[in-house]
Amino acid sequence: MDAVCCYCKNPCSGAHQCWKCTKSCHAIAPCSFAHNGEEGFGSKVTCCHCWLNDDVDESASAVVSTEPISNQNDEALSQFITEQIVTDDNNNINDAAEWASQIKRKRRAYSIQEKVEILDFAKKSSIHAASRHFGIDRNTVRDWKKQEANLRKEAESSKRKRLEGGGRKVPNRNFEEAVFQWVSELRLKKVRVTRNMIAAQAIKLSADYEEMQNFAASNGWLEKFMHRHKFSLRRPTTVAQKEPSAYKKRHHQLHIILSLSRS
Numbered sequence: 001m002d003a004v005c006c007y008c009k010n011p012c013s014g015a016h017q018c019w020k021c022t023k024s025c026h027a028i029a030p031c032s033f034a035h036n037g038e039e040g041f042g043s044k045v046t047c048c049h050c051w052l053n054d055d056v057d058e059s060a061s062a063v064v065s066t067e068p069i070s071n072q073n074d075e076a077l078s079q080f081i082t083e084q085i086v087t088d089d090n091n092n093i094n095d096a097a098e099w100a101s102q103i104k105r106k107r108r109a110y111s112i113q114e115k116v117e118i119l120d121f122a123k124k125s126s127i128h129a130a131s132r133h134f135g136i137d138r139n140t141v142r143d144w145k146k147q148e149a150n151l152r153k154e155a156e157s158s159k160r161k162r163l164e165g166g167g168r169k170v171p172n173r174n175f176e177e178a179v180f181q182w183v184s185e186l187r188l189k190k191v192r193v194t195r196n197m198i199a200a201q202a203i204k205l206s207a208d209y210e211e212m213q214n215f216a217a218s219n220g221w222l223e224k225f226m227h228r229h230k231f232s233l234r235r236p237t238t239v240a241q242k243e244p245s246a247y248k249k250r251h252h253q254l255h256i257i258l259s260l261s262r263s
Helices: 048-055 074-084 095-102 112-124 127-134 138-146 148-164 173-188 195-206 219-228 244-262
Strands: 032-034 045-047
Touching (some): 173 219, 195 219
């Protein structure tokens, strides 16, 4: 027969016992809390029965019931304990208040990636260890375990989408391709292409694309455009050079000037 938790009366692994009453107990709130900081499989715990019996103020007007609170969530147990404790002579709340606040779980939404990371932790240790480490109810971790295949698939798909879709999108690929082709054709003809020329042509071409009506050809767009297409930010040396015939004519003129100066 499976072991039964001495506090909640639900089945448990039997691996953990209360160090005082030696009864089996779930090693997690609201059934118990760690004894002397022990952790891991087989660690000793202090069940809530023993803890309450040991820590109730004998002079208190309120009596703490030793009957288990079955099927109650952490929040209900926390409220129960807090309502039963009384202040001492210095108006300080007993340690029960601190413990009650500690067993209140943080309720928040977990991303798919976080769920996968918690499942990875549970795989290397146990669901119980993951529950304690991350402060999550074991049933929640078990539910994620049942959905593990789908969660991992969604996490991988989400990661792939981020990688493929990262960064700002190009406004219109057809438009940018048209600008790129225009610049490339001029360069092949060894025509000098300036940044102002590219911006002016881009604005002109944007009129052909409905979604580009507000396009301004900003400096930022121009920098990114040139970077995307690996256009040099400096003027190509061959573009600005004069034709060989121009140099020949200039050389002839210089020769005449030098001859006249010697005569």
